[in-house]
Amino acid sequence: MADILHRVGIKASLDDVYTALTTRDGLASWWTKETRGESNVGGTIVFRFSTDGKEIGGFDMKVLELQPARHVLWEVIDGPAEWIGTKIGFELKQEDGWAIVIFKHLGWREPVEFMHHCSTKWATFLMSLKALLETGHGFPDPNDVKISNWH
Amino acid sequence: MADILHRVGIKASLDDVYTALTTRDGLASWWTKETRGESNVGGTIVFRFSTDGKEIGGFDMKVLELQPARHVLWEVIDGPAEWIGTKIGFELKQEDGWAIVIFKHLGWREPVEFMHHCSTKWATFLMSLKALLETGHGFPDPNDVKISNWH
Numbered sequence: 237m238a239d240i241l242h243r244v245g246i247k248a249s250l251d252d253v254y255t256a257l258t259t260r261d262g263l264a265s266w267w268t269k270e271t272r273g274e275s276n277v278g279g280t281i282v283f284r285f286s287t288d289g290k291e292i293g294g295f296d297m298k299v300l301e302l303q304p305a306r307h308v309l310w311e312v313i314d315g316p317a318e319w320i321g322t323k324i325g326f327e328l329k330q331e332d333g334w335a336i337v338i339f340k341h342l343g344w345r346e347p348v349e350f351m352h353h354c355s356t357k358w359a360t361f362l363m364s365l366k367a368l369l370e371t372g373h374g375f376p377d378p379n380d381v382k383i384s385n386w387h
Numbered sequence: 388m389a390d391i392l393h394r395v396g397i398k399a400s401l402d403d404v405y406t407a408l409t410t411r412d413g414l415a416s417w418w419t420k421e422t423r424g425e426s427n428v429g430g431t432i433v434f435r436f437s438t439d440g441k442e443i444g445g446f447d448m449k450v451l452e453l454q455p456a457r458h459v460l461w462e463v464i465d466g467p468a469e470w471i472g473t474k475i476g477f478e479l480k481q482e483d484g485w486a487i488v489i490f491k492h493l494g495w496r497e498p499v500e501f502m503h504h505c506s507t508k509w510a511t512f513l514m515s516l517k518a519l520l521e522t523g524h525g526f527p528d529p530n531d532v533k534i535s536n537w538h
Contacts, residue, residue: 239498241391243506331536355392355506356395356513356514360510363534383395383514384487
């Protein structure tokens, strides 16, 4: 098993970060504009991504746990084979006037090359979350930061 | 044991990427301006970082392996306790006209919070390497992208 881990600090309230992680509008403003579905516990959030205006796939996440201003946990129930069954968590805490986000994408079966790509890509999306909360503008797909031939 | 993994693609030649990873000038242009020491196999490269114009520490890396345009491997011999004994590798390959960099920071004893920070920070430095080669300007320390209260 292998995990992707990240940490960012955001000059914002924990409540605002939590809202950006747990509402369709919030998620659509930093991860992917095409965010649909139900973001309550037990619901399924549907994230889709595009290239040249054409939907190219994405992820369905079941919401496993929500603790306001503290914790978010999803399980991937549909998407690329390597993602299915993995879990994605966000832990929030206050530190020195910052909202700290501890991010984990847990349970990759193998550290395949695609996992390396997703690790870098998650970092750029967490910087998008930070930008959204600090400046009012994130850079969700399809306006996301391109990192390679794999976008 | 836990590893930090990343993948970026750069519109540049493998030789130019390799030069940026294996010369003091190259490294100083995307990771930290304060890069000293010997970058040949068996040599020690000394990386130092600053805050508010004051040196705050850094890493000493022994160069273990170099394969032109293919592979770079360092071992951390001095720095924060969590880093000592870990290894940092860059694998290079050509794909669809891109130079692909597969990055690994291997052998963390525990997935501590500092590792989460370093994972995100490595992503931003690899994007700095990409920017250096594609635009001529990277963003090495102390002009690096700040991601949190831990800089």
